[in-house]
Amino acid sequence: MKKIEELVCPHILNMTPYASARSEFKGNANVFLDANENTIRTNYNRYPDPLQNDLKKAIEPLVELDATQIFLGNGSDEAIDLLLRIFCNSGKDAIITLPPTYGMYEVSACLNNIQVIEVPLELDYQPNVEGILAAQSERTKILFLCSPNNPTGNDFDVGKLQQLIEKFEGIVVVDEAYIHFSTQASCTRWIQKYPNLVVLQTFSKAWGMAGIRLGMALASPEIIALFNKVKPPYNVNVLTQKYALSQLQDWSTLKEDIVTILSERALLAKALSKLVFIEEIYPSASNFLLIKVTQADTIYQYLIEQGIIIRNRSKVILCDNCLRITIGTKVENEKLLAVLSSYSTLKIK
Numbered sequence: 001m002k003k004i005e006e007l008v009c010p011h012i013l014n015m016t017p018y019a020s021a022r023s024e025f026k027g028n029a030n031v032f033l034d035a036n037e038n039t040i041r042t043n044y045n046r047y048p049d050p051l052q053n054d055l056k057k058a059i060e061p062l063v064e065l066d067a068t069q070i071f072l073g074n075g076s077d078e079a080i081d082l083l084l085r086i087f088c089n090s091g092k093d094a095i096i097t098l099p100p101t102y103g104m105y106e107v108s109a110c111l112n113n114i115q116v117i118e119v120p121l122e123l124d125y126q127p128n129v130e131g132i133l134a135a136q137s138e139r140t141k142i143l144f145l146c147s148p149n150n151p152t153g154n155d156f157d158v159g160k161l162q163q164l165i166e167k168f169e170g171i172v173v174v175d176e177a178y179i180h181f182s183t184q185a186s187c188t189r190w191i192q193k194y195p196n197l198v199v200l201q202t203f204s205k206a207w208g209m210a211g212i213r214l215g216m217a218l219a220s221p222e223i224i225a226l227f228n229k230v231k232p233p234y235n236v237n238v239l240t241q242k243y244a245l246s247q248l249q250d251w252s253t254l255k256e257d258i259v260t261i262l263s264e265r266a267l268l269a270k271a272l273s274k275l276v277f278i279e280e281i282y283p284s285a286s287n288f289l290l291i292k293v294t295q296a297d298t299i300y301q302y303l304i305e306q307g308i309i310i311r312n313r314s315k316v317i318l319c320d321n322c323l324r325i326t327i328g329t330k331v332e333n334e335k336l337l338a339v340l341s342s343y344s345t346l347k348i349k
């Protein structure tokens with residue numbers, strides 16, 4: 001395993017970060033004339049806390065980590081982009097992804113002029129550990145693992161995850177956007193042990209706050225310090241910090257939501273399995289179902305005509321004729337099922 005400082009881009013290692021007005025002083029003060037704000041106004045006239053200290057304090061017990069191991073971003077998409085900028089030299093380095101997977105790794109890599117080396121999942125949607133290790137080189141700085149994976153919905157095997165974290169020579173990112181729906185333990189338990197591990201989580205899925213844009217990267221203090229060095233100074237706005245803080249107190253309600261979603265998922269899977277055009281319903285550890293059907297494009301279009309939007313993944317590698325369906329409310333799921341039944345009777349006639 002290489003040292004983190006050997007993996008960081010030299011220009012990032014050597015740069016002087018922006019020093020925001022509020023981060024330069026330490027101590028107590030009550031007159032702030034340092035940031036050219038409109039001092040006559042109240043409420044939202046002030047810049048946010050650049051390091052979101054109060055919010056991180058509230059997150060600490062939830063992730064069982066210290067604030068120094070937490071980076072908060074404008075969605076976890078921001079963390080993905082910053083990781084690429086910290087570790088991959090534009091026009092030279094590469095990342096490894098395991099398609100079919102979340103599209104932002106590739107988009108962000110493209111935007112930063114970083115090559116994407118794809119090592120497709122096996123037919124059972126598990127990582128091809130040997131293939132991944134064989135694909136690594138001096139240039140492959142980051143390996144992106146998504147578990148539970150989007151769009152396949154399954155957990156990656158724990159042994160394979162650990163093997164990859166141990167044997168990959170660069171940074172290993174485990175994107176856990178759907179971890180709250182899974183019975184598998186979070187990889188955050190390995191952060192202490194593996195300094196090259198970065199776990200991404202988000203408030204957009206189980207937490208029900210996609211609208212406020214808040215995600216996190218969880219890693220060693222050394223990696224978090226790099227995030228803090230390169231991030232836009234005020235990347236998480238005051239409204240987001242406030243709202244998140246108020247919602248975090250509500251962990252028990254969130255757990256009830258998850259139970260409801262999981263039971264709806266089971267009901268939906270059972271009802272779908274009775275429809276004639278369904279070829280396969282893949283096991284899910286997430287809040288969506290991936291299904292294989294006879295004619296994905298036709299069914300997708302039919303649903304749109306009936307006002308129901310799902311995700312057509314049929315053009316994606318290993319997902320021939322596959323559709324991805326987010327678990328809705330009971331009413332929404334029933335509507336979906338009614339429309340799909342009407343489709344099957346139409347087709348049978």
Ligand SMILES: *Cc1c(COP(=O)(O)O)cnc(C)c1O
Pocket residue numbers: 074075076077078102146150175177201202203204205210214215
């Ligand atoms: C939805 C999702 C995210 C979330 O991104 P945010 O920017 O935090 O909303 C990240 N990774 C995966 C795999 C996702 O499906």
